[in-house]
Amino acid sequence: MAATAAVRAQAGTRQAPALWQMRWLPLLLMAVAAAEQQVPLVLWSSDRDLWGPAANIHEGHITSDLQLSTYLDPALELGPRNVLLFLQDKLSIEDFTAYGGAFGNKQDSAFSNLENALDLAPSSLVLPAVDWYAASTLSTYLQEKLGASPLHVDLATLRELKLNASLPALLLIRLPYTSSSGLMAPREVLTGNDEVIGQVLSMLKSEDVPYTAALTAVRPSRVARDVAMVAGGLGRQLLQKPSAAAAVRPPVSYNDSAPRILFWAQNFSVAYKDHWEDLTSLTFGVQELNLTGSFWNDSYARLSLTYEQLFGTTVTFRFILANRFYPVSARHWFTMEHLEIHSNGSVAYFNASRVTGPSVYSFHCEYVSSLSKNGNLLVAHLQPSLWQLTLQDFQIQAFNVTGEQFSYASDCAGFFSPGIWMGLLTSLFMLFIFTYGLHMILSLKTMDRFDDHKGPTISLTQIV
Numbered sequence: 094m095a096a097t098a099a100v101r102a103q104a105g106t107r108q109a110p111a112l113w114q115m116r117w118l119p120l121l122l123m124a125v126a127a128a129e130q131q132v133p134l135v136l137w138s139s140d141r142d143l144w145g146p147a148a149n150i151h152e153g154h155i156t157s158d159l160q161l162s163t164y165l166d167p168a169l170e171l172g173p174r175n176v177l178l179f180l181q182d183k184l185s186i187e188d189f190t191a192y193g194g195a196f197g198n199k200q201d202s203a204f205s206n207l208e209n210a211l212d213l214a215p216s217s218l219v220l221p222a223v224d225w226y227a228a229s230t231l232s233t234y235l236q237e238k239l240g241a242s243p244l245h246v247d248l249a250t251l252r253e254l255k256l257n258a259s260l261p262a263l264l265l266i267r268l269p270y271t272s273s274s275g276l277m278a279p280r281e282v283l284t285g286n287d288e289v290i291g292q293v294l295s296m297l298k299s300e301d302v303p304y305t306a307a308l309t310a311v312r313p314s315r316v317a318r319d320v321a322m323v324a325g326g327l328g329r330q331l332l333q334k335p336s337a338a339a340a341v342r343p344p345v346s347y348n349d350s351a352p353r354i355l356f357w358a359q360n361f362s363v364a365y366k367d368h369w370e371d372l373t374s375l376t377f378g379v380q381e382l383n384l385t386g387s388f389w390n391d392s393y394a395r396l397s398l399t400y401e402q403l404f405g406t407t408v409t410f411r412f413i414l415a416n417r418f419y420p421v422s423a424r425h426w427f428t429m430e431h432l433e434i435h436s437n438g439s440v441a442y443f444n445a446s447r448v449t450g451p452s453v454y455s456f457h458c459e460y461v462s463s464l465s466k467n468g469n470l471l472v473a474h475l476q477p478s479l480w481q482l483t484l485q486d487f488q489i490q491a492f493n494v495t496g497e498q499f500s501y502a503s504d505c506a507g508f509f510s511p512g513i514w515m516g517l518l519t520s521l522f523m524l525f526i527f528t529y530g531l532h533m534i535l536s537l538k539t540m541d542r543f544d545d546h547k548g549p550t551i552s553l554t555q556i557v
Contacts, residue, residue: 132185133220135219137216138217138305138306173258173303176305206287229312244263358373363481403436408434411435414428425451429448432482434480441474442475448470456505457504458488
């Protein structure tokens, strides 16, 4: 898998001018565009504790081949030796939304057996977005790890097999998929595939055979189109603005014997004397990033980022975090006590105590900035400050880090957003109008005396 990723990385950097007349160019461009696509991967097993809860990571993350191996290795080493690979021709996460009864219509779900298997499985893991190059080579990877050649089986062949719990076996079950434009055809095919999964699992359950199963696809069924392809080359659809697929950069990771501190932001910008510099491309995904001065233990963490020739000098950013136990909540909480900017022998301090959360979680916020328009979570000790800092889609974790992935994020967003306040105030105003109108209606008084033409004329006094 790593070799496949390396080939893709090399192929993505090659460019050739004036090649539009070559017939094979559209096929090459389609392959490059498809490299950005992903497929879902569903794993479950009859053994317990093979996978922990899936860690929350930044939005738009696609599981790579190396990250996929970190999920598969424990299951293959500690789990059952019988592995089932349900390989569909095409599948996307949108298929589960469209045909999975996601809006409460469980009786209409095309994945009832799969959902039941996940509910009953002692261990399960769902990865909604896996690089489909990694998924397409999954059978080869499983073959290498198990030391067993894949056996292509169907229901009839499976009934004749006698599986042994001590001997490794890799069973490959192909599932079709139709690309028909009708709504019923894909549902019927997916329902048929789900029936095959249900029958296979029932067969294994009746024989009391331990197993680990995986469902994925060779390629996505719904391809997001970044460019319009035509037979002669590239073209643009009318009123279509081509969108550039932004590469997701990995987080900064400080390691000693294991990953200790993770830090990520979609945008990392700093200003000195109102002159702004974007440090995003110099920070994330950079192998030679200078982390000198970083430190970690169970109660204190310091992430130090040093940049040469920033504003004409060397500048170091230090994120200082502390981990403390609070008896009231009976758990540890971490706090980013302050952020330091070192340059030319001087230090600028920013209070960041509002960046806090349970130590088993990471912290996420849309903006961590010294600018008031972005929430002002960073407060300079000396006002006014020559330095300004903005971190967009900020996420950090310095304690209880497992691997290269963030834990569940404690978000800075409050429960009552401006939209919720507007809705509440509007509802209260409407309720006041309704109550006032109802009170007025109930206060109406009708006449209890009427004029009789045979008797004397009545006189009405003012009703108070």
